Amino acid sequence: MSTDFFTSQDRARRQTGRLVLLFVAGVLGTMVSLWAVLAALLSGSQGPSVWTNPVLPIGVFVVVGGIVGIVTLVKLAQLSMGGEKIAEMLGGRRIEPTTRDASERQLLNIVEEMSIASGVPVPPVYLMEDRSVNAFAAGPDPSRSVIGVTRGCMELLSRDELQGVVAHEYSHIFHGDTRINARTTAVIAGIMAVGILGYVMFRFIGPTIARSSGGGRNNPGPAIGLGILVLGLAVWGIGSIGMFFGRLIQAAISRQREFLADAAAVQYTRNPDGIAGALAKIRDHYSARVESRAASELNHFFFASSLNTLFATHPPIDERIRRIVAMGAVKAGAAEAARPSSAAAARPARARATGSRAGEAGFAGGPPPLPPRPAVQAVGLAGTLEPAMVARSGAWLQSLPPELADAVHRASGARGICYLIASRGTDGGGTRIVERDDPEAARYFHTLANALAQQTPVAQLALADLAAPALVTLGRQGYTRFRKTLAEVMRSDRSIDLREWALAKSLERHVERRFARSSAEASGRLFAMEAEARVVLAAIALCEHEASERASAFARGCRRLGIAERPVPPEPSLTLDALNAAVERLASLRFTDRERLLEASAATALHDGGADSNEYLVVRSVADALDVPVPALEPV
Template sequence: MDFFTAQDQARRKTGRLVVLLVLAVLALIVVTTLAVAVALYLMGGQSSAQADLSAQGMLSALSVELVAGVAVAVLAVVVLGGLFKRSQLRRGGRAVAEALGGREINLNTRDADERRILNVVEEMAIASGTSVPSVYVLEEESINAFAAGYQTNDAVIGITRGTIRNLNRDELQGVVAHEFSHILHGDMRLNMRLISILHGILIIGFLGSMLLRSMRFRRVGGGGKRDNSGAVVLALGAALMVIGYAGTFFGNLIKSAVSRQREYLADASAVQYTRNPQGIGNALVKIGANSQGSYLQATQTAEFSHLFFSQGMRVGFSQMMATHPPLKDRIKRVMPGWDGSFEVTSPTPHAENDAPESAENERPEAGLRMGVGVGPLTGTGVGTLTAVLTAASVQTAIGSMGQPDQRHLAQARATLDALPERIRTAAHEPYAARALMHALLLSQDQTMRQHQLKVLQQVAIPDVYQALMEYGPDVLKLDIALRLPLIELALPALRSLSMQQAQHFRLCMERLIEADGEVSLFEWTLYQLLLNNLSEQSSGPANLKLNDLQRECQMLLAVLAAAGQDDADEISAALNAAESELPFRLTATDDVSDMRGLSLAVERLRRLKPLHKPALLQAMARCIEHSGRILPAEAELFRAMADILDCPMPPLLFDKPLDVNEA
């Protein structure tokens, strides 16, 4: 299943789930109305002996006003309860991780286990074209993990201590690839919405519990023979509690059924990403062999049970309530030859884990030696990432969206190795990460660069400015192909900024961009990338078609065509190539410097329906490949634009090495 089909299906599945849950709420309204009618009838001044307890007598208390009143009350409780939970989870994955007792791993940690999982997550993020998510560790001895968040810019990966201690690198990569499948295919957002909706239904049960607890302070029947109000309130509280938990039961059945199917798909995707079924397969085997299994002790486990890599809690007598398929079924699907034994035959974890990370990178499958398509990445200066990028490179990247493979993982690892160690380390520290982003905006012209530094010094935090002076020269020498990975690598540190720090960082970026009196395309792209990944912005529902956005497509493609060449005929040829992928005509425009207009156009383009985005991406691809050869700057711009449009684009694979003197 390709990325856009998966996104569209997740979107449609959300609608179907809402319908099913609305039916559950309607059932709750009916049952609650009957319970309230019975309670009102019994409180109607009759003694228990005189009350007509027949069905006809009970139904006589029903009225249109009663039904409407109960319906409004139940809907209000469910909606307000859901909105309350949504507000609690407004920070996305971080809120879930912290609710489970997780601790964010320090990006410069010296713990070997934590360093290993951070490296695996960074590689997978860069290979899939997404921003690097924050990683949280749960101090649990079980083997489990989860991905949580509404979108990639607020996603986190959570992982238990038992997982990073007991799994080797290949197994960790299989688990992380499974979680990235949930991120890329829209499961993560669907799961977060389910949490809020089910919480709204559960509130009815909470109200029943409150009514029952209130009876501790009131003696039942204490007002005389005819006063049975206490007993009625007791009965009503019990009824509401049963009704609420019954609604939650059926809601959980829906949640579990959806979750089980998506787990099979995520397992298959993990095998596709890594081309190593033994990785995720052996991780599942180790869960079966582990004394703690995959069960968590956190009090919030039940609420978030459908987010986990494996079953987070015991399901009792019925497999219907299981959020995950049986462990043996999952293992057999990825390793058909498995003998059914949970004996661990792989190397002991600490024997492998104690090896330094550099030794991992020296393995034959690492870097250039992993397979075809990985170019020479040295990171020693401008012009060193020398390779040929062609139309095949772009088509492979588009076709691999949401499903990167071992070639992209190899190139991601090689890219990280190409970054100078001190720059890679600096990207993990909030002050230095800000300095690195500032450095990317510095001009190659020395006079202009000095002017930019003077402007920045007036507003920058002294420690950030000092870090800029330290790392700026190295950033200026970075190859173009390393700039986007550096941005992705710095995002977790930048997300840790407080609101005030983030606002000040944005001000400094704006001052640097405005220092020369104009906004270049790279400056606009960098700013939009950071804005897209660091701010809680929403473009609205994705319900627009390409034909609704002809002017916006025209503006974006005109800018992209002009970015690769200055000749008017070449620009026209690029637009003609792009036009072949669209249902309307394109015309050249004289003004491609209106970056504010481009921002508004991109904001609208983000609202394209998932199945309409491939045509736009193909048109963008035709723009940069029409000459037969793609420059690194064009490849970087293409991937950055795709990211801004919420289309995570894997790295463009190099077809063959290119002589340094040709670059």
């Protein structure tokens, strides 16, 4: 099984914790240094007792800690609102899903292919009106990320090169890099605040007090102004040293993750010439410099360094190309860069593992291997971009009837598609509800019924994923009205089936999390949530199996999860509210435990008589509930 996505998400959170420790150490060092400077300045007038007076260090700790903490938290809150905020800081304009511009449409098609292939919610795409060749990904988690590109990147690169760049950015989304980037930006802003305060004291406050105090032998103004000026100079210097080390830490982390993202892009596309060609064009023909005031602060978010600074957050382009060439790139001007400067430079970056272990022999004492069915393969593909899945997604998108392909990018058409999925056709009470509450979508509700009926249940859910960007444009209030109508449509037949629950989970992950201000903390342990896990496995057994098979299916899932086998909970207790409450709590599991739960869900859903179309829908729905990206279409 692919453990890379799950372990990398947990690793990203641990790395964030280490960053916090380094940040605290840096702030404490700044405080101690500032206290020492103040004590030295005051010892001349107050004597050596100033070194033992607790008031001074407490005052320094409170003032400096307050300034750094407030600035860091404000910046973190700003960056945690979603990738849209960062895109707007860089001057990006959102590309509308309905665009007819050929270059914009090609870019959106690439993003849609990769999202359907990977299960990552289709991110809003932002365009920066800049002729340089660059791109970025930003957002606190995969469900709230965005991708941005410059106009030069969109128009000057070939489709293969653009796909390589986008794949590189998807790797950052998969592996938690965008979260780390936001945290380091906030940390450095907090440390920088100390230096800025010192500069203001040195450059403005001290000289102003010294000049405006008038003359007179007994006037203390000049002395006070001089003291503030000297103190400001010291604070400025101490803050600058702290920022220096902060930038070094940021650069070291960022450079390594850029190499890994390059390797992952090659792995995802099986086309090293794509990303190598893009880098070669930046090196030989075009600039990567983005003309934005925020580019310096956010340089580590970009595909290629937007600035040439001492604290380079990206490896040299020649070095990146050399490593990609070692993976097989030969075109786009990359071949001549294959002359390694050293043996180490020629070694390829090791791509992140995505091989599936699900079909391998079980480890000693562990559960037996699961059969290689699509539902099982999905868990192994979590957080990856397999070239075969990208090709399949592209073929599926090309095969969509024109009326569906057009409607899914329009807000009213997207609503109509969701109503149709929930009502399973135009018969029954759902039609009357839609005509009454959403007449604009009712038109699509009728005209798309036949085309949608030709799609499998899994493909219908993929269409709902594709509709997410259009639904986001409704805004919070418009989307709330839509969800209220959709809930009525779902209840119109007095039951909620697997397809409807899957649609609800898809919308929660792909749309509603865009409106959320924060993410669930992924630190829960499975041993503390065994009861909730049993509810999920029992609900799957109840939904997917005949009465005679439920006990064995439930037991199979428990064994796979490694929890004690117990009788299946009574059917009356397995309500929709109980299931939703269980998955809501389980969404706080650490990612490696989410992987185990997904495996157990797949094991519970499997049928002895061969693959069933609902098996994949089950795993896909639980993955959405747990915020784990799995391919929207079944692996083949």
